[in-house]
Amino acid sequence: MDVTIYQVAQRAGVSIATVSRALRGTGPVSSKTRQKVLKAVEELNFTPSRLGVSLAEGRHAANGIVFPNLAGPYYTEVLLGYEEVAAELGRSVVILSTKGRPNVREAVKELAGRVDGLVVFGRTAPDDLVAELIGVGMPLVFISREPMAGADTLRSENIESARKLALHLRGHGYTRYAFLGAPYAPGDDISQRWEGVSGVLGERIEPVLTAEYTVESGHEAALRLLRSPNRPQALICSDDEVALGALLAAEELGLAVPDDLAVTGWDDIMAARHARPALTTIRQPMREMGARAARALDELISGVRETCAHLNLATELVIRASCGHHPQEDHK
Template identity: 35%
Template sequence: MRDIAAEVGVSIATVSRVLNDHANVAPRTRDLVLRAVERSRLRDPEPDAPRTVYVRCPYVLTDYFGLLVSSIAETLKLHGVRVLLDAGESSQQADALARLPDEPGVDAAILILPPEDGDRLVALSRTGLPFVVVDPRTPPPPDVAAVSAAHFAGARALTGHLVGLGHRDIGVVAGPAEWLAGDARLAGHRAALSEAGVLPVAHHLWHVEPTAEAGHRAAAALLDHPHRPTAIACFNDKLAVGALRAARERGLRVPDDVSVAGFDDIDLSQATHPRLTTVRQPLREMGRIAVTQLLRMLDGPRPEALHIELATTLVVRESTGPVARG
């Protein structure tokens, strides 16, 4: 594709659009590209250059994101594909996706929790560049391939576990509002409460940044409230670590006085005392499935299942217990 683009004097994205039979290519340009393709087939074959996939993760590569990126990179390597990694908060520049189709040597992309909205993803899709979104921040457009975890089912199982232990006053420390994963987890939590005939309480919900310090502040406010909850469900494990500290500072025993649960099942969840009850996300499998979807887009027909949700698993440990009596 690079050779053809150079020969015709067009971008790699334009060649991709022609080969994928996209409509938004001028007839003369399409004819020039197809003729160049035919000429390339008549030449003596040369060893294929390894393909390159641009992997963008505009966040610090710790815990959650580190596992995703490692899985993607390892799987691409198994298939002989090179990785061009763009990671860290510096990659949150506004024009990152706009420049991507003309990035030299890039054949496809994997975007992890992209901060851009659906319109930007649709615009990228129309360039013809194959890409897959992992853990989308907003509902992915119908024609954009995406891989995520079953956040609704995971949160529903977690809250159902707490309800089964007798908890009715359950505080929630959620991530930022209007994130797809957070909205789905909150919906799952409320579904489990509804099944038990319990109405959610407004002052029991806090939306914060997903850090241990923010979790500590939110849990402190919940535990200092005159009607403090008997359990706190946190929408990631770092938030739960902050909640454990807030409980300890107030002389509350976990889980005897208050239960605390997390989400994600990162390594940190087993290093706390007590160990965290949490929901395991299949992060490594998400990375492998994203690569599989992308390679199918590159090598064959367009996948039929564009939006894939992988099952989550409730992991019960020592941080949750029956509601305290009296």
């Protein structure tokens, strides 16, 4: 079995980040520590992978960020927050969208060899590649993924906010619900939202798949669902774009929102505030998430911090007219 960077770090009595910096010649590493690392490398006959060799060639003053898709306001807001901080830190940003790419693994691996660190959304990169990146000491920050050893993780709180939303809707007396945009990956944001609402509503809510988390997919799925004889009284949507599609479907079918159907979303994109009726949703700090990801990655690259951090950002239930309640003042 090949020797890993973890074994080198354990033998030298340092972190994997320190091993990475010692081998790459980046960041503050004392001469004594570097000698300990090199001695461990020699004793264990450690040979970095091809990816590790490319990473060791030097700093690029660039960060990579891997999105599953660049369409939609959610990714736009996260990217804006990320780029603002990256520019402040003097780093360029190389963006990779994996949608439609035939070989995602090779595309992400090629990007990793051209940057000093990566931010990756969820499970956009294959698990075996993630393990390889961590194994060679690549500075990594994951957004919207469960905590994992060897990388920072950053996500918004989902479960408790979803519970609050479900409890609020239950208080209106609705008895038939659907969750539009059903979860498909264990541990991701949508799965956590489903966990929260289904924990409150139990058998009264059913998951309904959408092809994508877009207005078009929400519209198509909602049309099929709302034409059924036993249609739900309330649609809890995975995100605001799906919810906006559901509002269009309800209008097309002559259903009044919220009198005939309650609709809720998630994210609080600008369009949610200006929809008619205005959309009840969960506000998450999208731009802050991007900014924090950029700072976290810079800390890992520069060696300011060696230990990995796992952060959950707070979210907020925003009640507006689409769920059958008088909208609250929304000053934020």
